[in-house]
Amino acid sequence: MMTQKKLLLVAAVLLMAFSFGALAEGADFPKAKQIRMVVPYGAGGGVDISTRILATPAQDILGQRIDVVCMPGAGGQEGINFVLQQPKDGYTLLVTDYGPLVTTALTEEVSYDLSDWVPLVQITEVVPTFFVLSESPLKDVAEWVKTAKDKPESLTVAHGRHLSVPHLPLILFEKTAGMKNTHVPTTGGSEALAYVLGKKVDVGASVPSTIASTVKAGTVRPLAVCSLERVATLPDTPTMKELGYDVVLPAWYTVFAPKGVPEETLTVLEEKFIEALNSNTAKEMAAKANVLLTPYGRDKTVGLYEGTISSLKTILADVVKK
Incomplete structure (x- = not known):
């Protein structure tokens, strides 16, 4: 029979083995297979363009192929649910604005809670x-x-x-x-x-x-x-606010991971995606597509995500009858 001291020693060894295994899993990511970035919109739109600006340099930096997959079906819910149904291993991610993810969740019955998503990296902020x-x-x-x-x-x-x-x-x-x-x-x-x-x-x-x-x-x-200030890519276009209408609703295009992806994997994705967005390749692609890159990591995207949810609850209560 094991003594209490031996039991504690065995437990410590098992804990260390588990921790090293988790670290190794994070270190090995993403060697197992290609990464999918799912866009809940049709091809050629703003989210798709911005996702490809990230994916192109990111796959070289990560050393793994990245497939951008557009799934606009069911108002974007097809793509969102597809991501949720995949293993929580970081190989299938969602890239979206707040429309199909947040607004739909606040106005319709959906299969997820807003807390089921981890905002990872913001690619750009866009202006309607x-x-x-x-x-x-x-x-x-x-x-x-x-x-x-x-x-x-x-x-x-x-x-x-x-x-x-x-x-x-x-x-x-x-x-x-x-x-x-x-x-x-x-x-x-x-x-x-x-x-x-x-x-x-x-x-x-x-x-x-x-x-x-x-x-x-x-x-x-x-x-x-629809922004507080004029957009650099359309400098001659007035804001709605300039014209006397208080309509200011810019939005983010952000990469999300479903809750449950290992922290080590999230860290790898965040760091490499930020590196990709700061690369010359991303900057050149963004300039050609007239996309203003605003690469933020989790320190900012989490706050922006939570702030958007709060703002939309207020707006929707006033302009939409549920």
Whole structure:
């Protein structure tokens, strides 16, 4: 029979073995298989573009292939649930804005709690932007408001999915301006842009990175941005606040891991992703795509995530009937 001293010694050895095993597992990551970064939007939109800017240098730094997978089905819930159903090993991650993850959870029944996610790294902060075709008769926001008030719901506005990042400021704008438009939901910013280019709608709501090339080409004209200050990539475009409307709703594109991924793995991902976003490759890709990189680690992203949840609860209570 073992003495109490021997039992304590065995326990200590087992604890050390477990700890070393966990450290080894973190050190070996990500040698086992490729990493998947799931985007709950269609290809070509702002989240997809930003994810690829991160993934391209990150796979070289990590020494492992990274697949960017777009899953826009069920309003983004297909992609979110897919990530949740995978092993909690850090090989399957979610990259999203607050739309399908937070807003949907606050307005609909979902399969997760907001505490089930660990915000890991912010890629960029984006600003919802309203835009029209260059030849549109709507020359500015004032004319948009006047037309919508004179003929309620006569103007159509394409945005992302219901209550997405571009959609919420539209709802808030209508409430503030006292007007009504016909909302046209799409799979994401690239489809909203396509609707405007195809003259299927009068106005589009997306983000600067999605419309930048068409603005530069002169085919699309931005009307306003929903931020406190003007956006560097669209310096001539006024803010909604400048125009007299208190519509300020910028959003983050952030990498999330499901709760349960080992801390050692989270640390590796955080450090290497920040290194990737600070690389020349990421900076060059971001410049071409008109994406302003704002790489934050967990020290900031956790606070931003929690602050967004709090803010959206307040906004949704006022503008959305659950």
